[in-house]
Amino acid sequence: MKTAFKLIGELGYPDVKFPEFARTYTGAQQHPAMTLLVAECDGVVVGLASISRRPQLRLGGDLITIDELVISDRFRGSGIGNAILERVKSMCVELGARRLELETTRTRESYKRRFYVKNGFSETNLAVMRIDFARQ
Numbered sequence: 535m536k537t538a539f540k541l542i543g544e545l546g547y548p549d550v551k552f553p554e555f556a557r558t559y560t561g562a563q564q565h566p567a568m569t570l571l572v573a574e575c576d577g578v579v580v581g582l583a584s585i586s587r588r589p590q591l592r593l594g595g596d597l598i599t600i601d602e603l604v605i606s607d608r609f610r611g612s613g614i615g616n617a618i619l620e621r622v623k624s625m626c627v628e629l630g631a632r633r634l635e636l637e638t639t640r641t642r643e644s645y646k647r648r649f650y651v652k653n654g655f656s657e658t659n660l661a662v663m664r665i666d667f668a669r670q
Contacts, residue, residue, distance in 0.1 A: 542604065544604055568584065569587070571622070580609045581609065597634075597635065598629070616653060622634065
């Protein structure tokens with residue numbers, strides 16, 4: 535779990551505290567709508583994806599969302615991210631999902647490298663609106 539925690543920092547969230555991360559990670563493992571995928575190299579976690587599944591009325595079926603996807607800096611470009619995305623896409627087919635989506639920022643290296651576009655995603659024109667209760 536400590537390595538997964540470090541990956542969240544590499545994803546760009548250095549302010550996450552370990553106790554909160556550990557509690558949420560355990561909760562995600564036990565939550566029926568969540569799936570955590572980890573990639574290991576020589577017994578060390580080098581990649582992490584959290585996936586959620588929920589019904590969407592407008593889709594007439596399930597939406598699967600990649601909530602976090604991160605590969606350790608040392609292992610980026612090695613195909614691990616592609617392998618995780620292929621596994622997620624297979625899950626979507628197996629589960630009969632109607633859509634797979636994720637949020638990213640245009641400043642991330644993965645966005646600049648068109649990583650998601652190369653893996654079959656298309657960018658939408660949606661605006662993300664939020665209220666961040668954790669920071670109030």
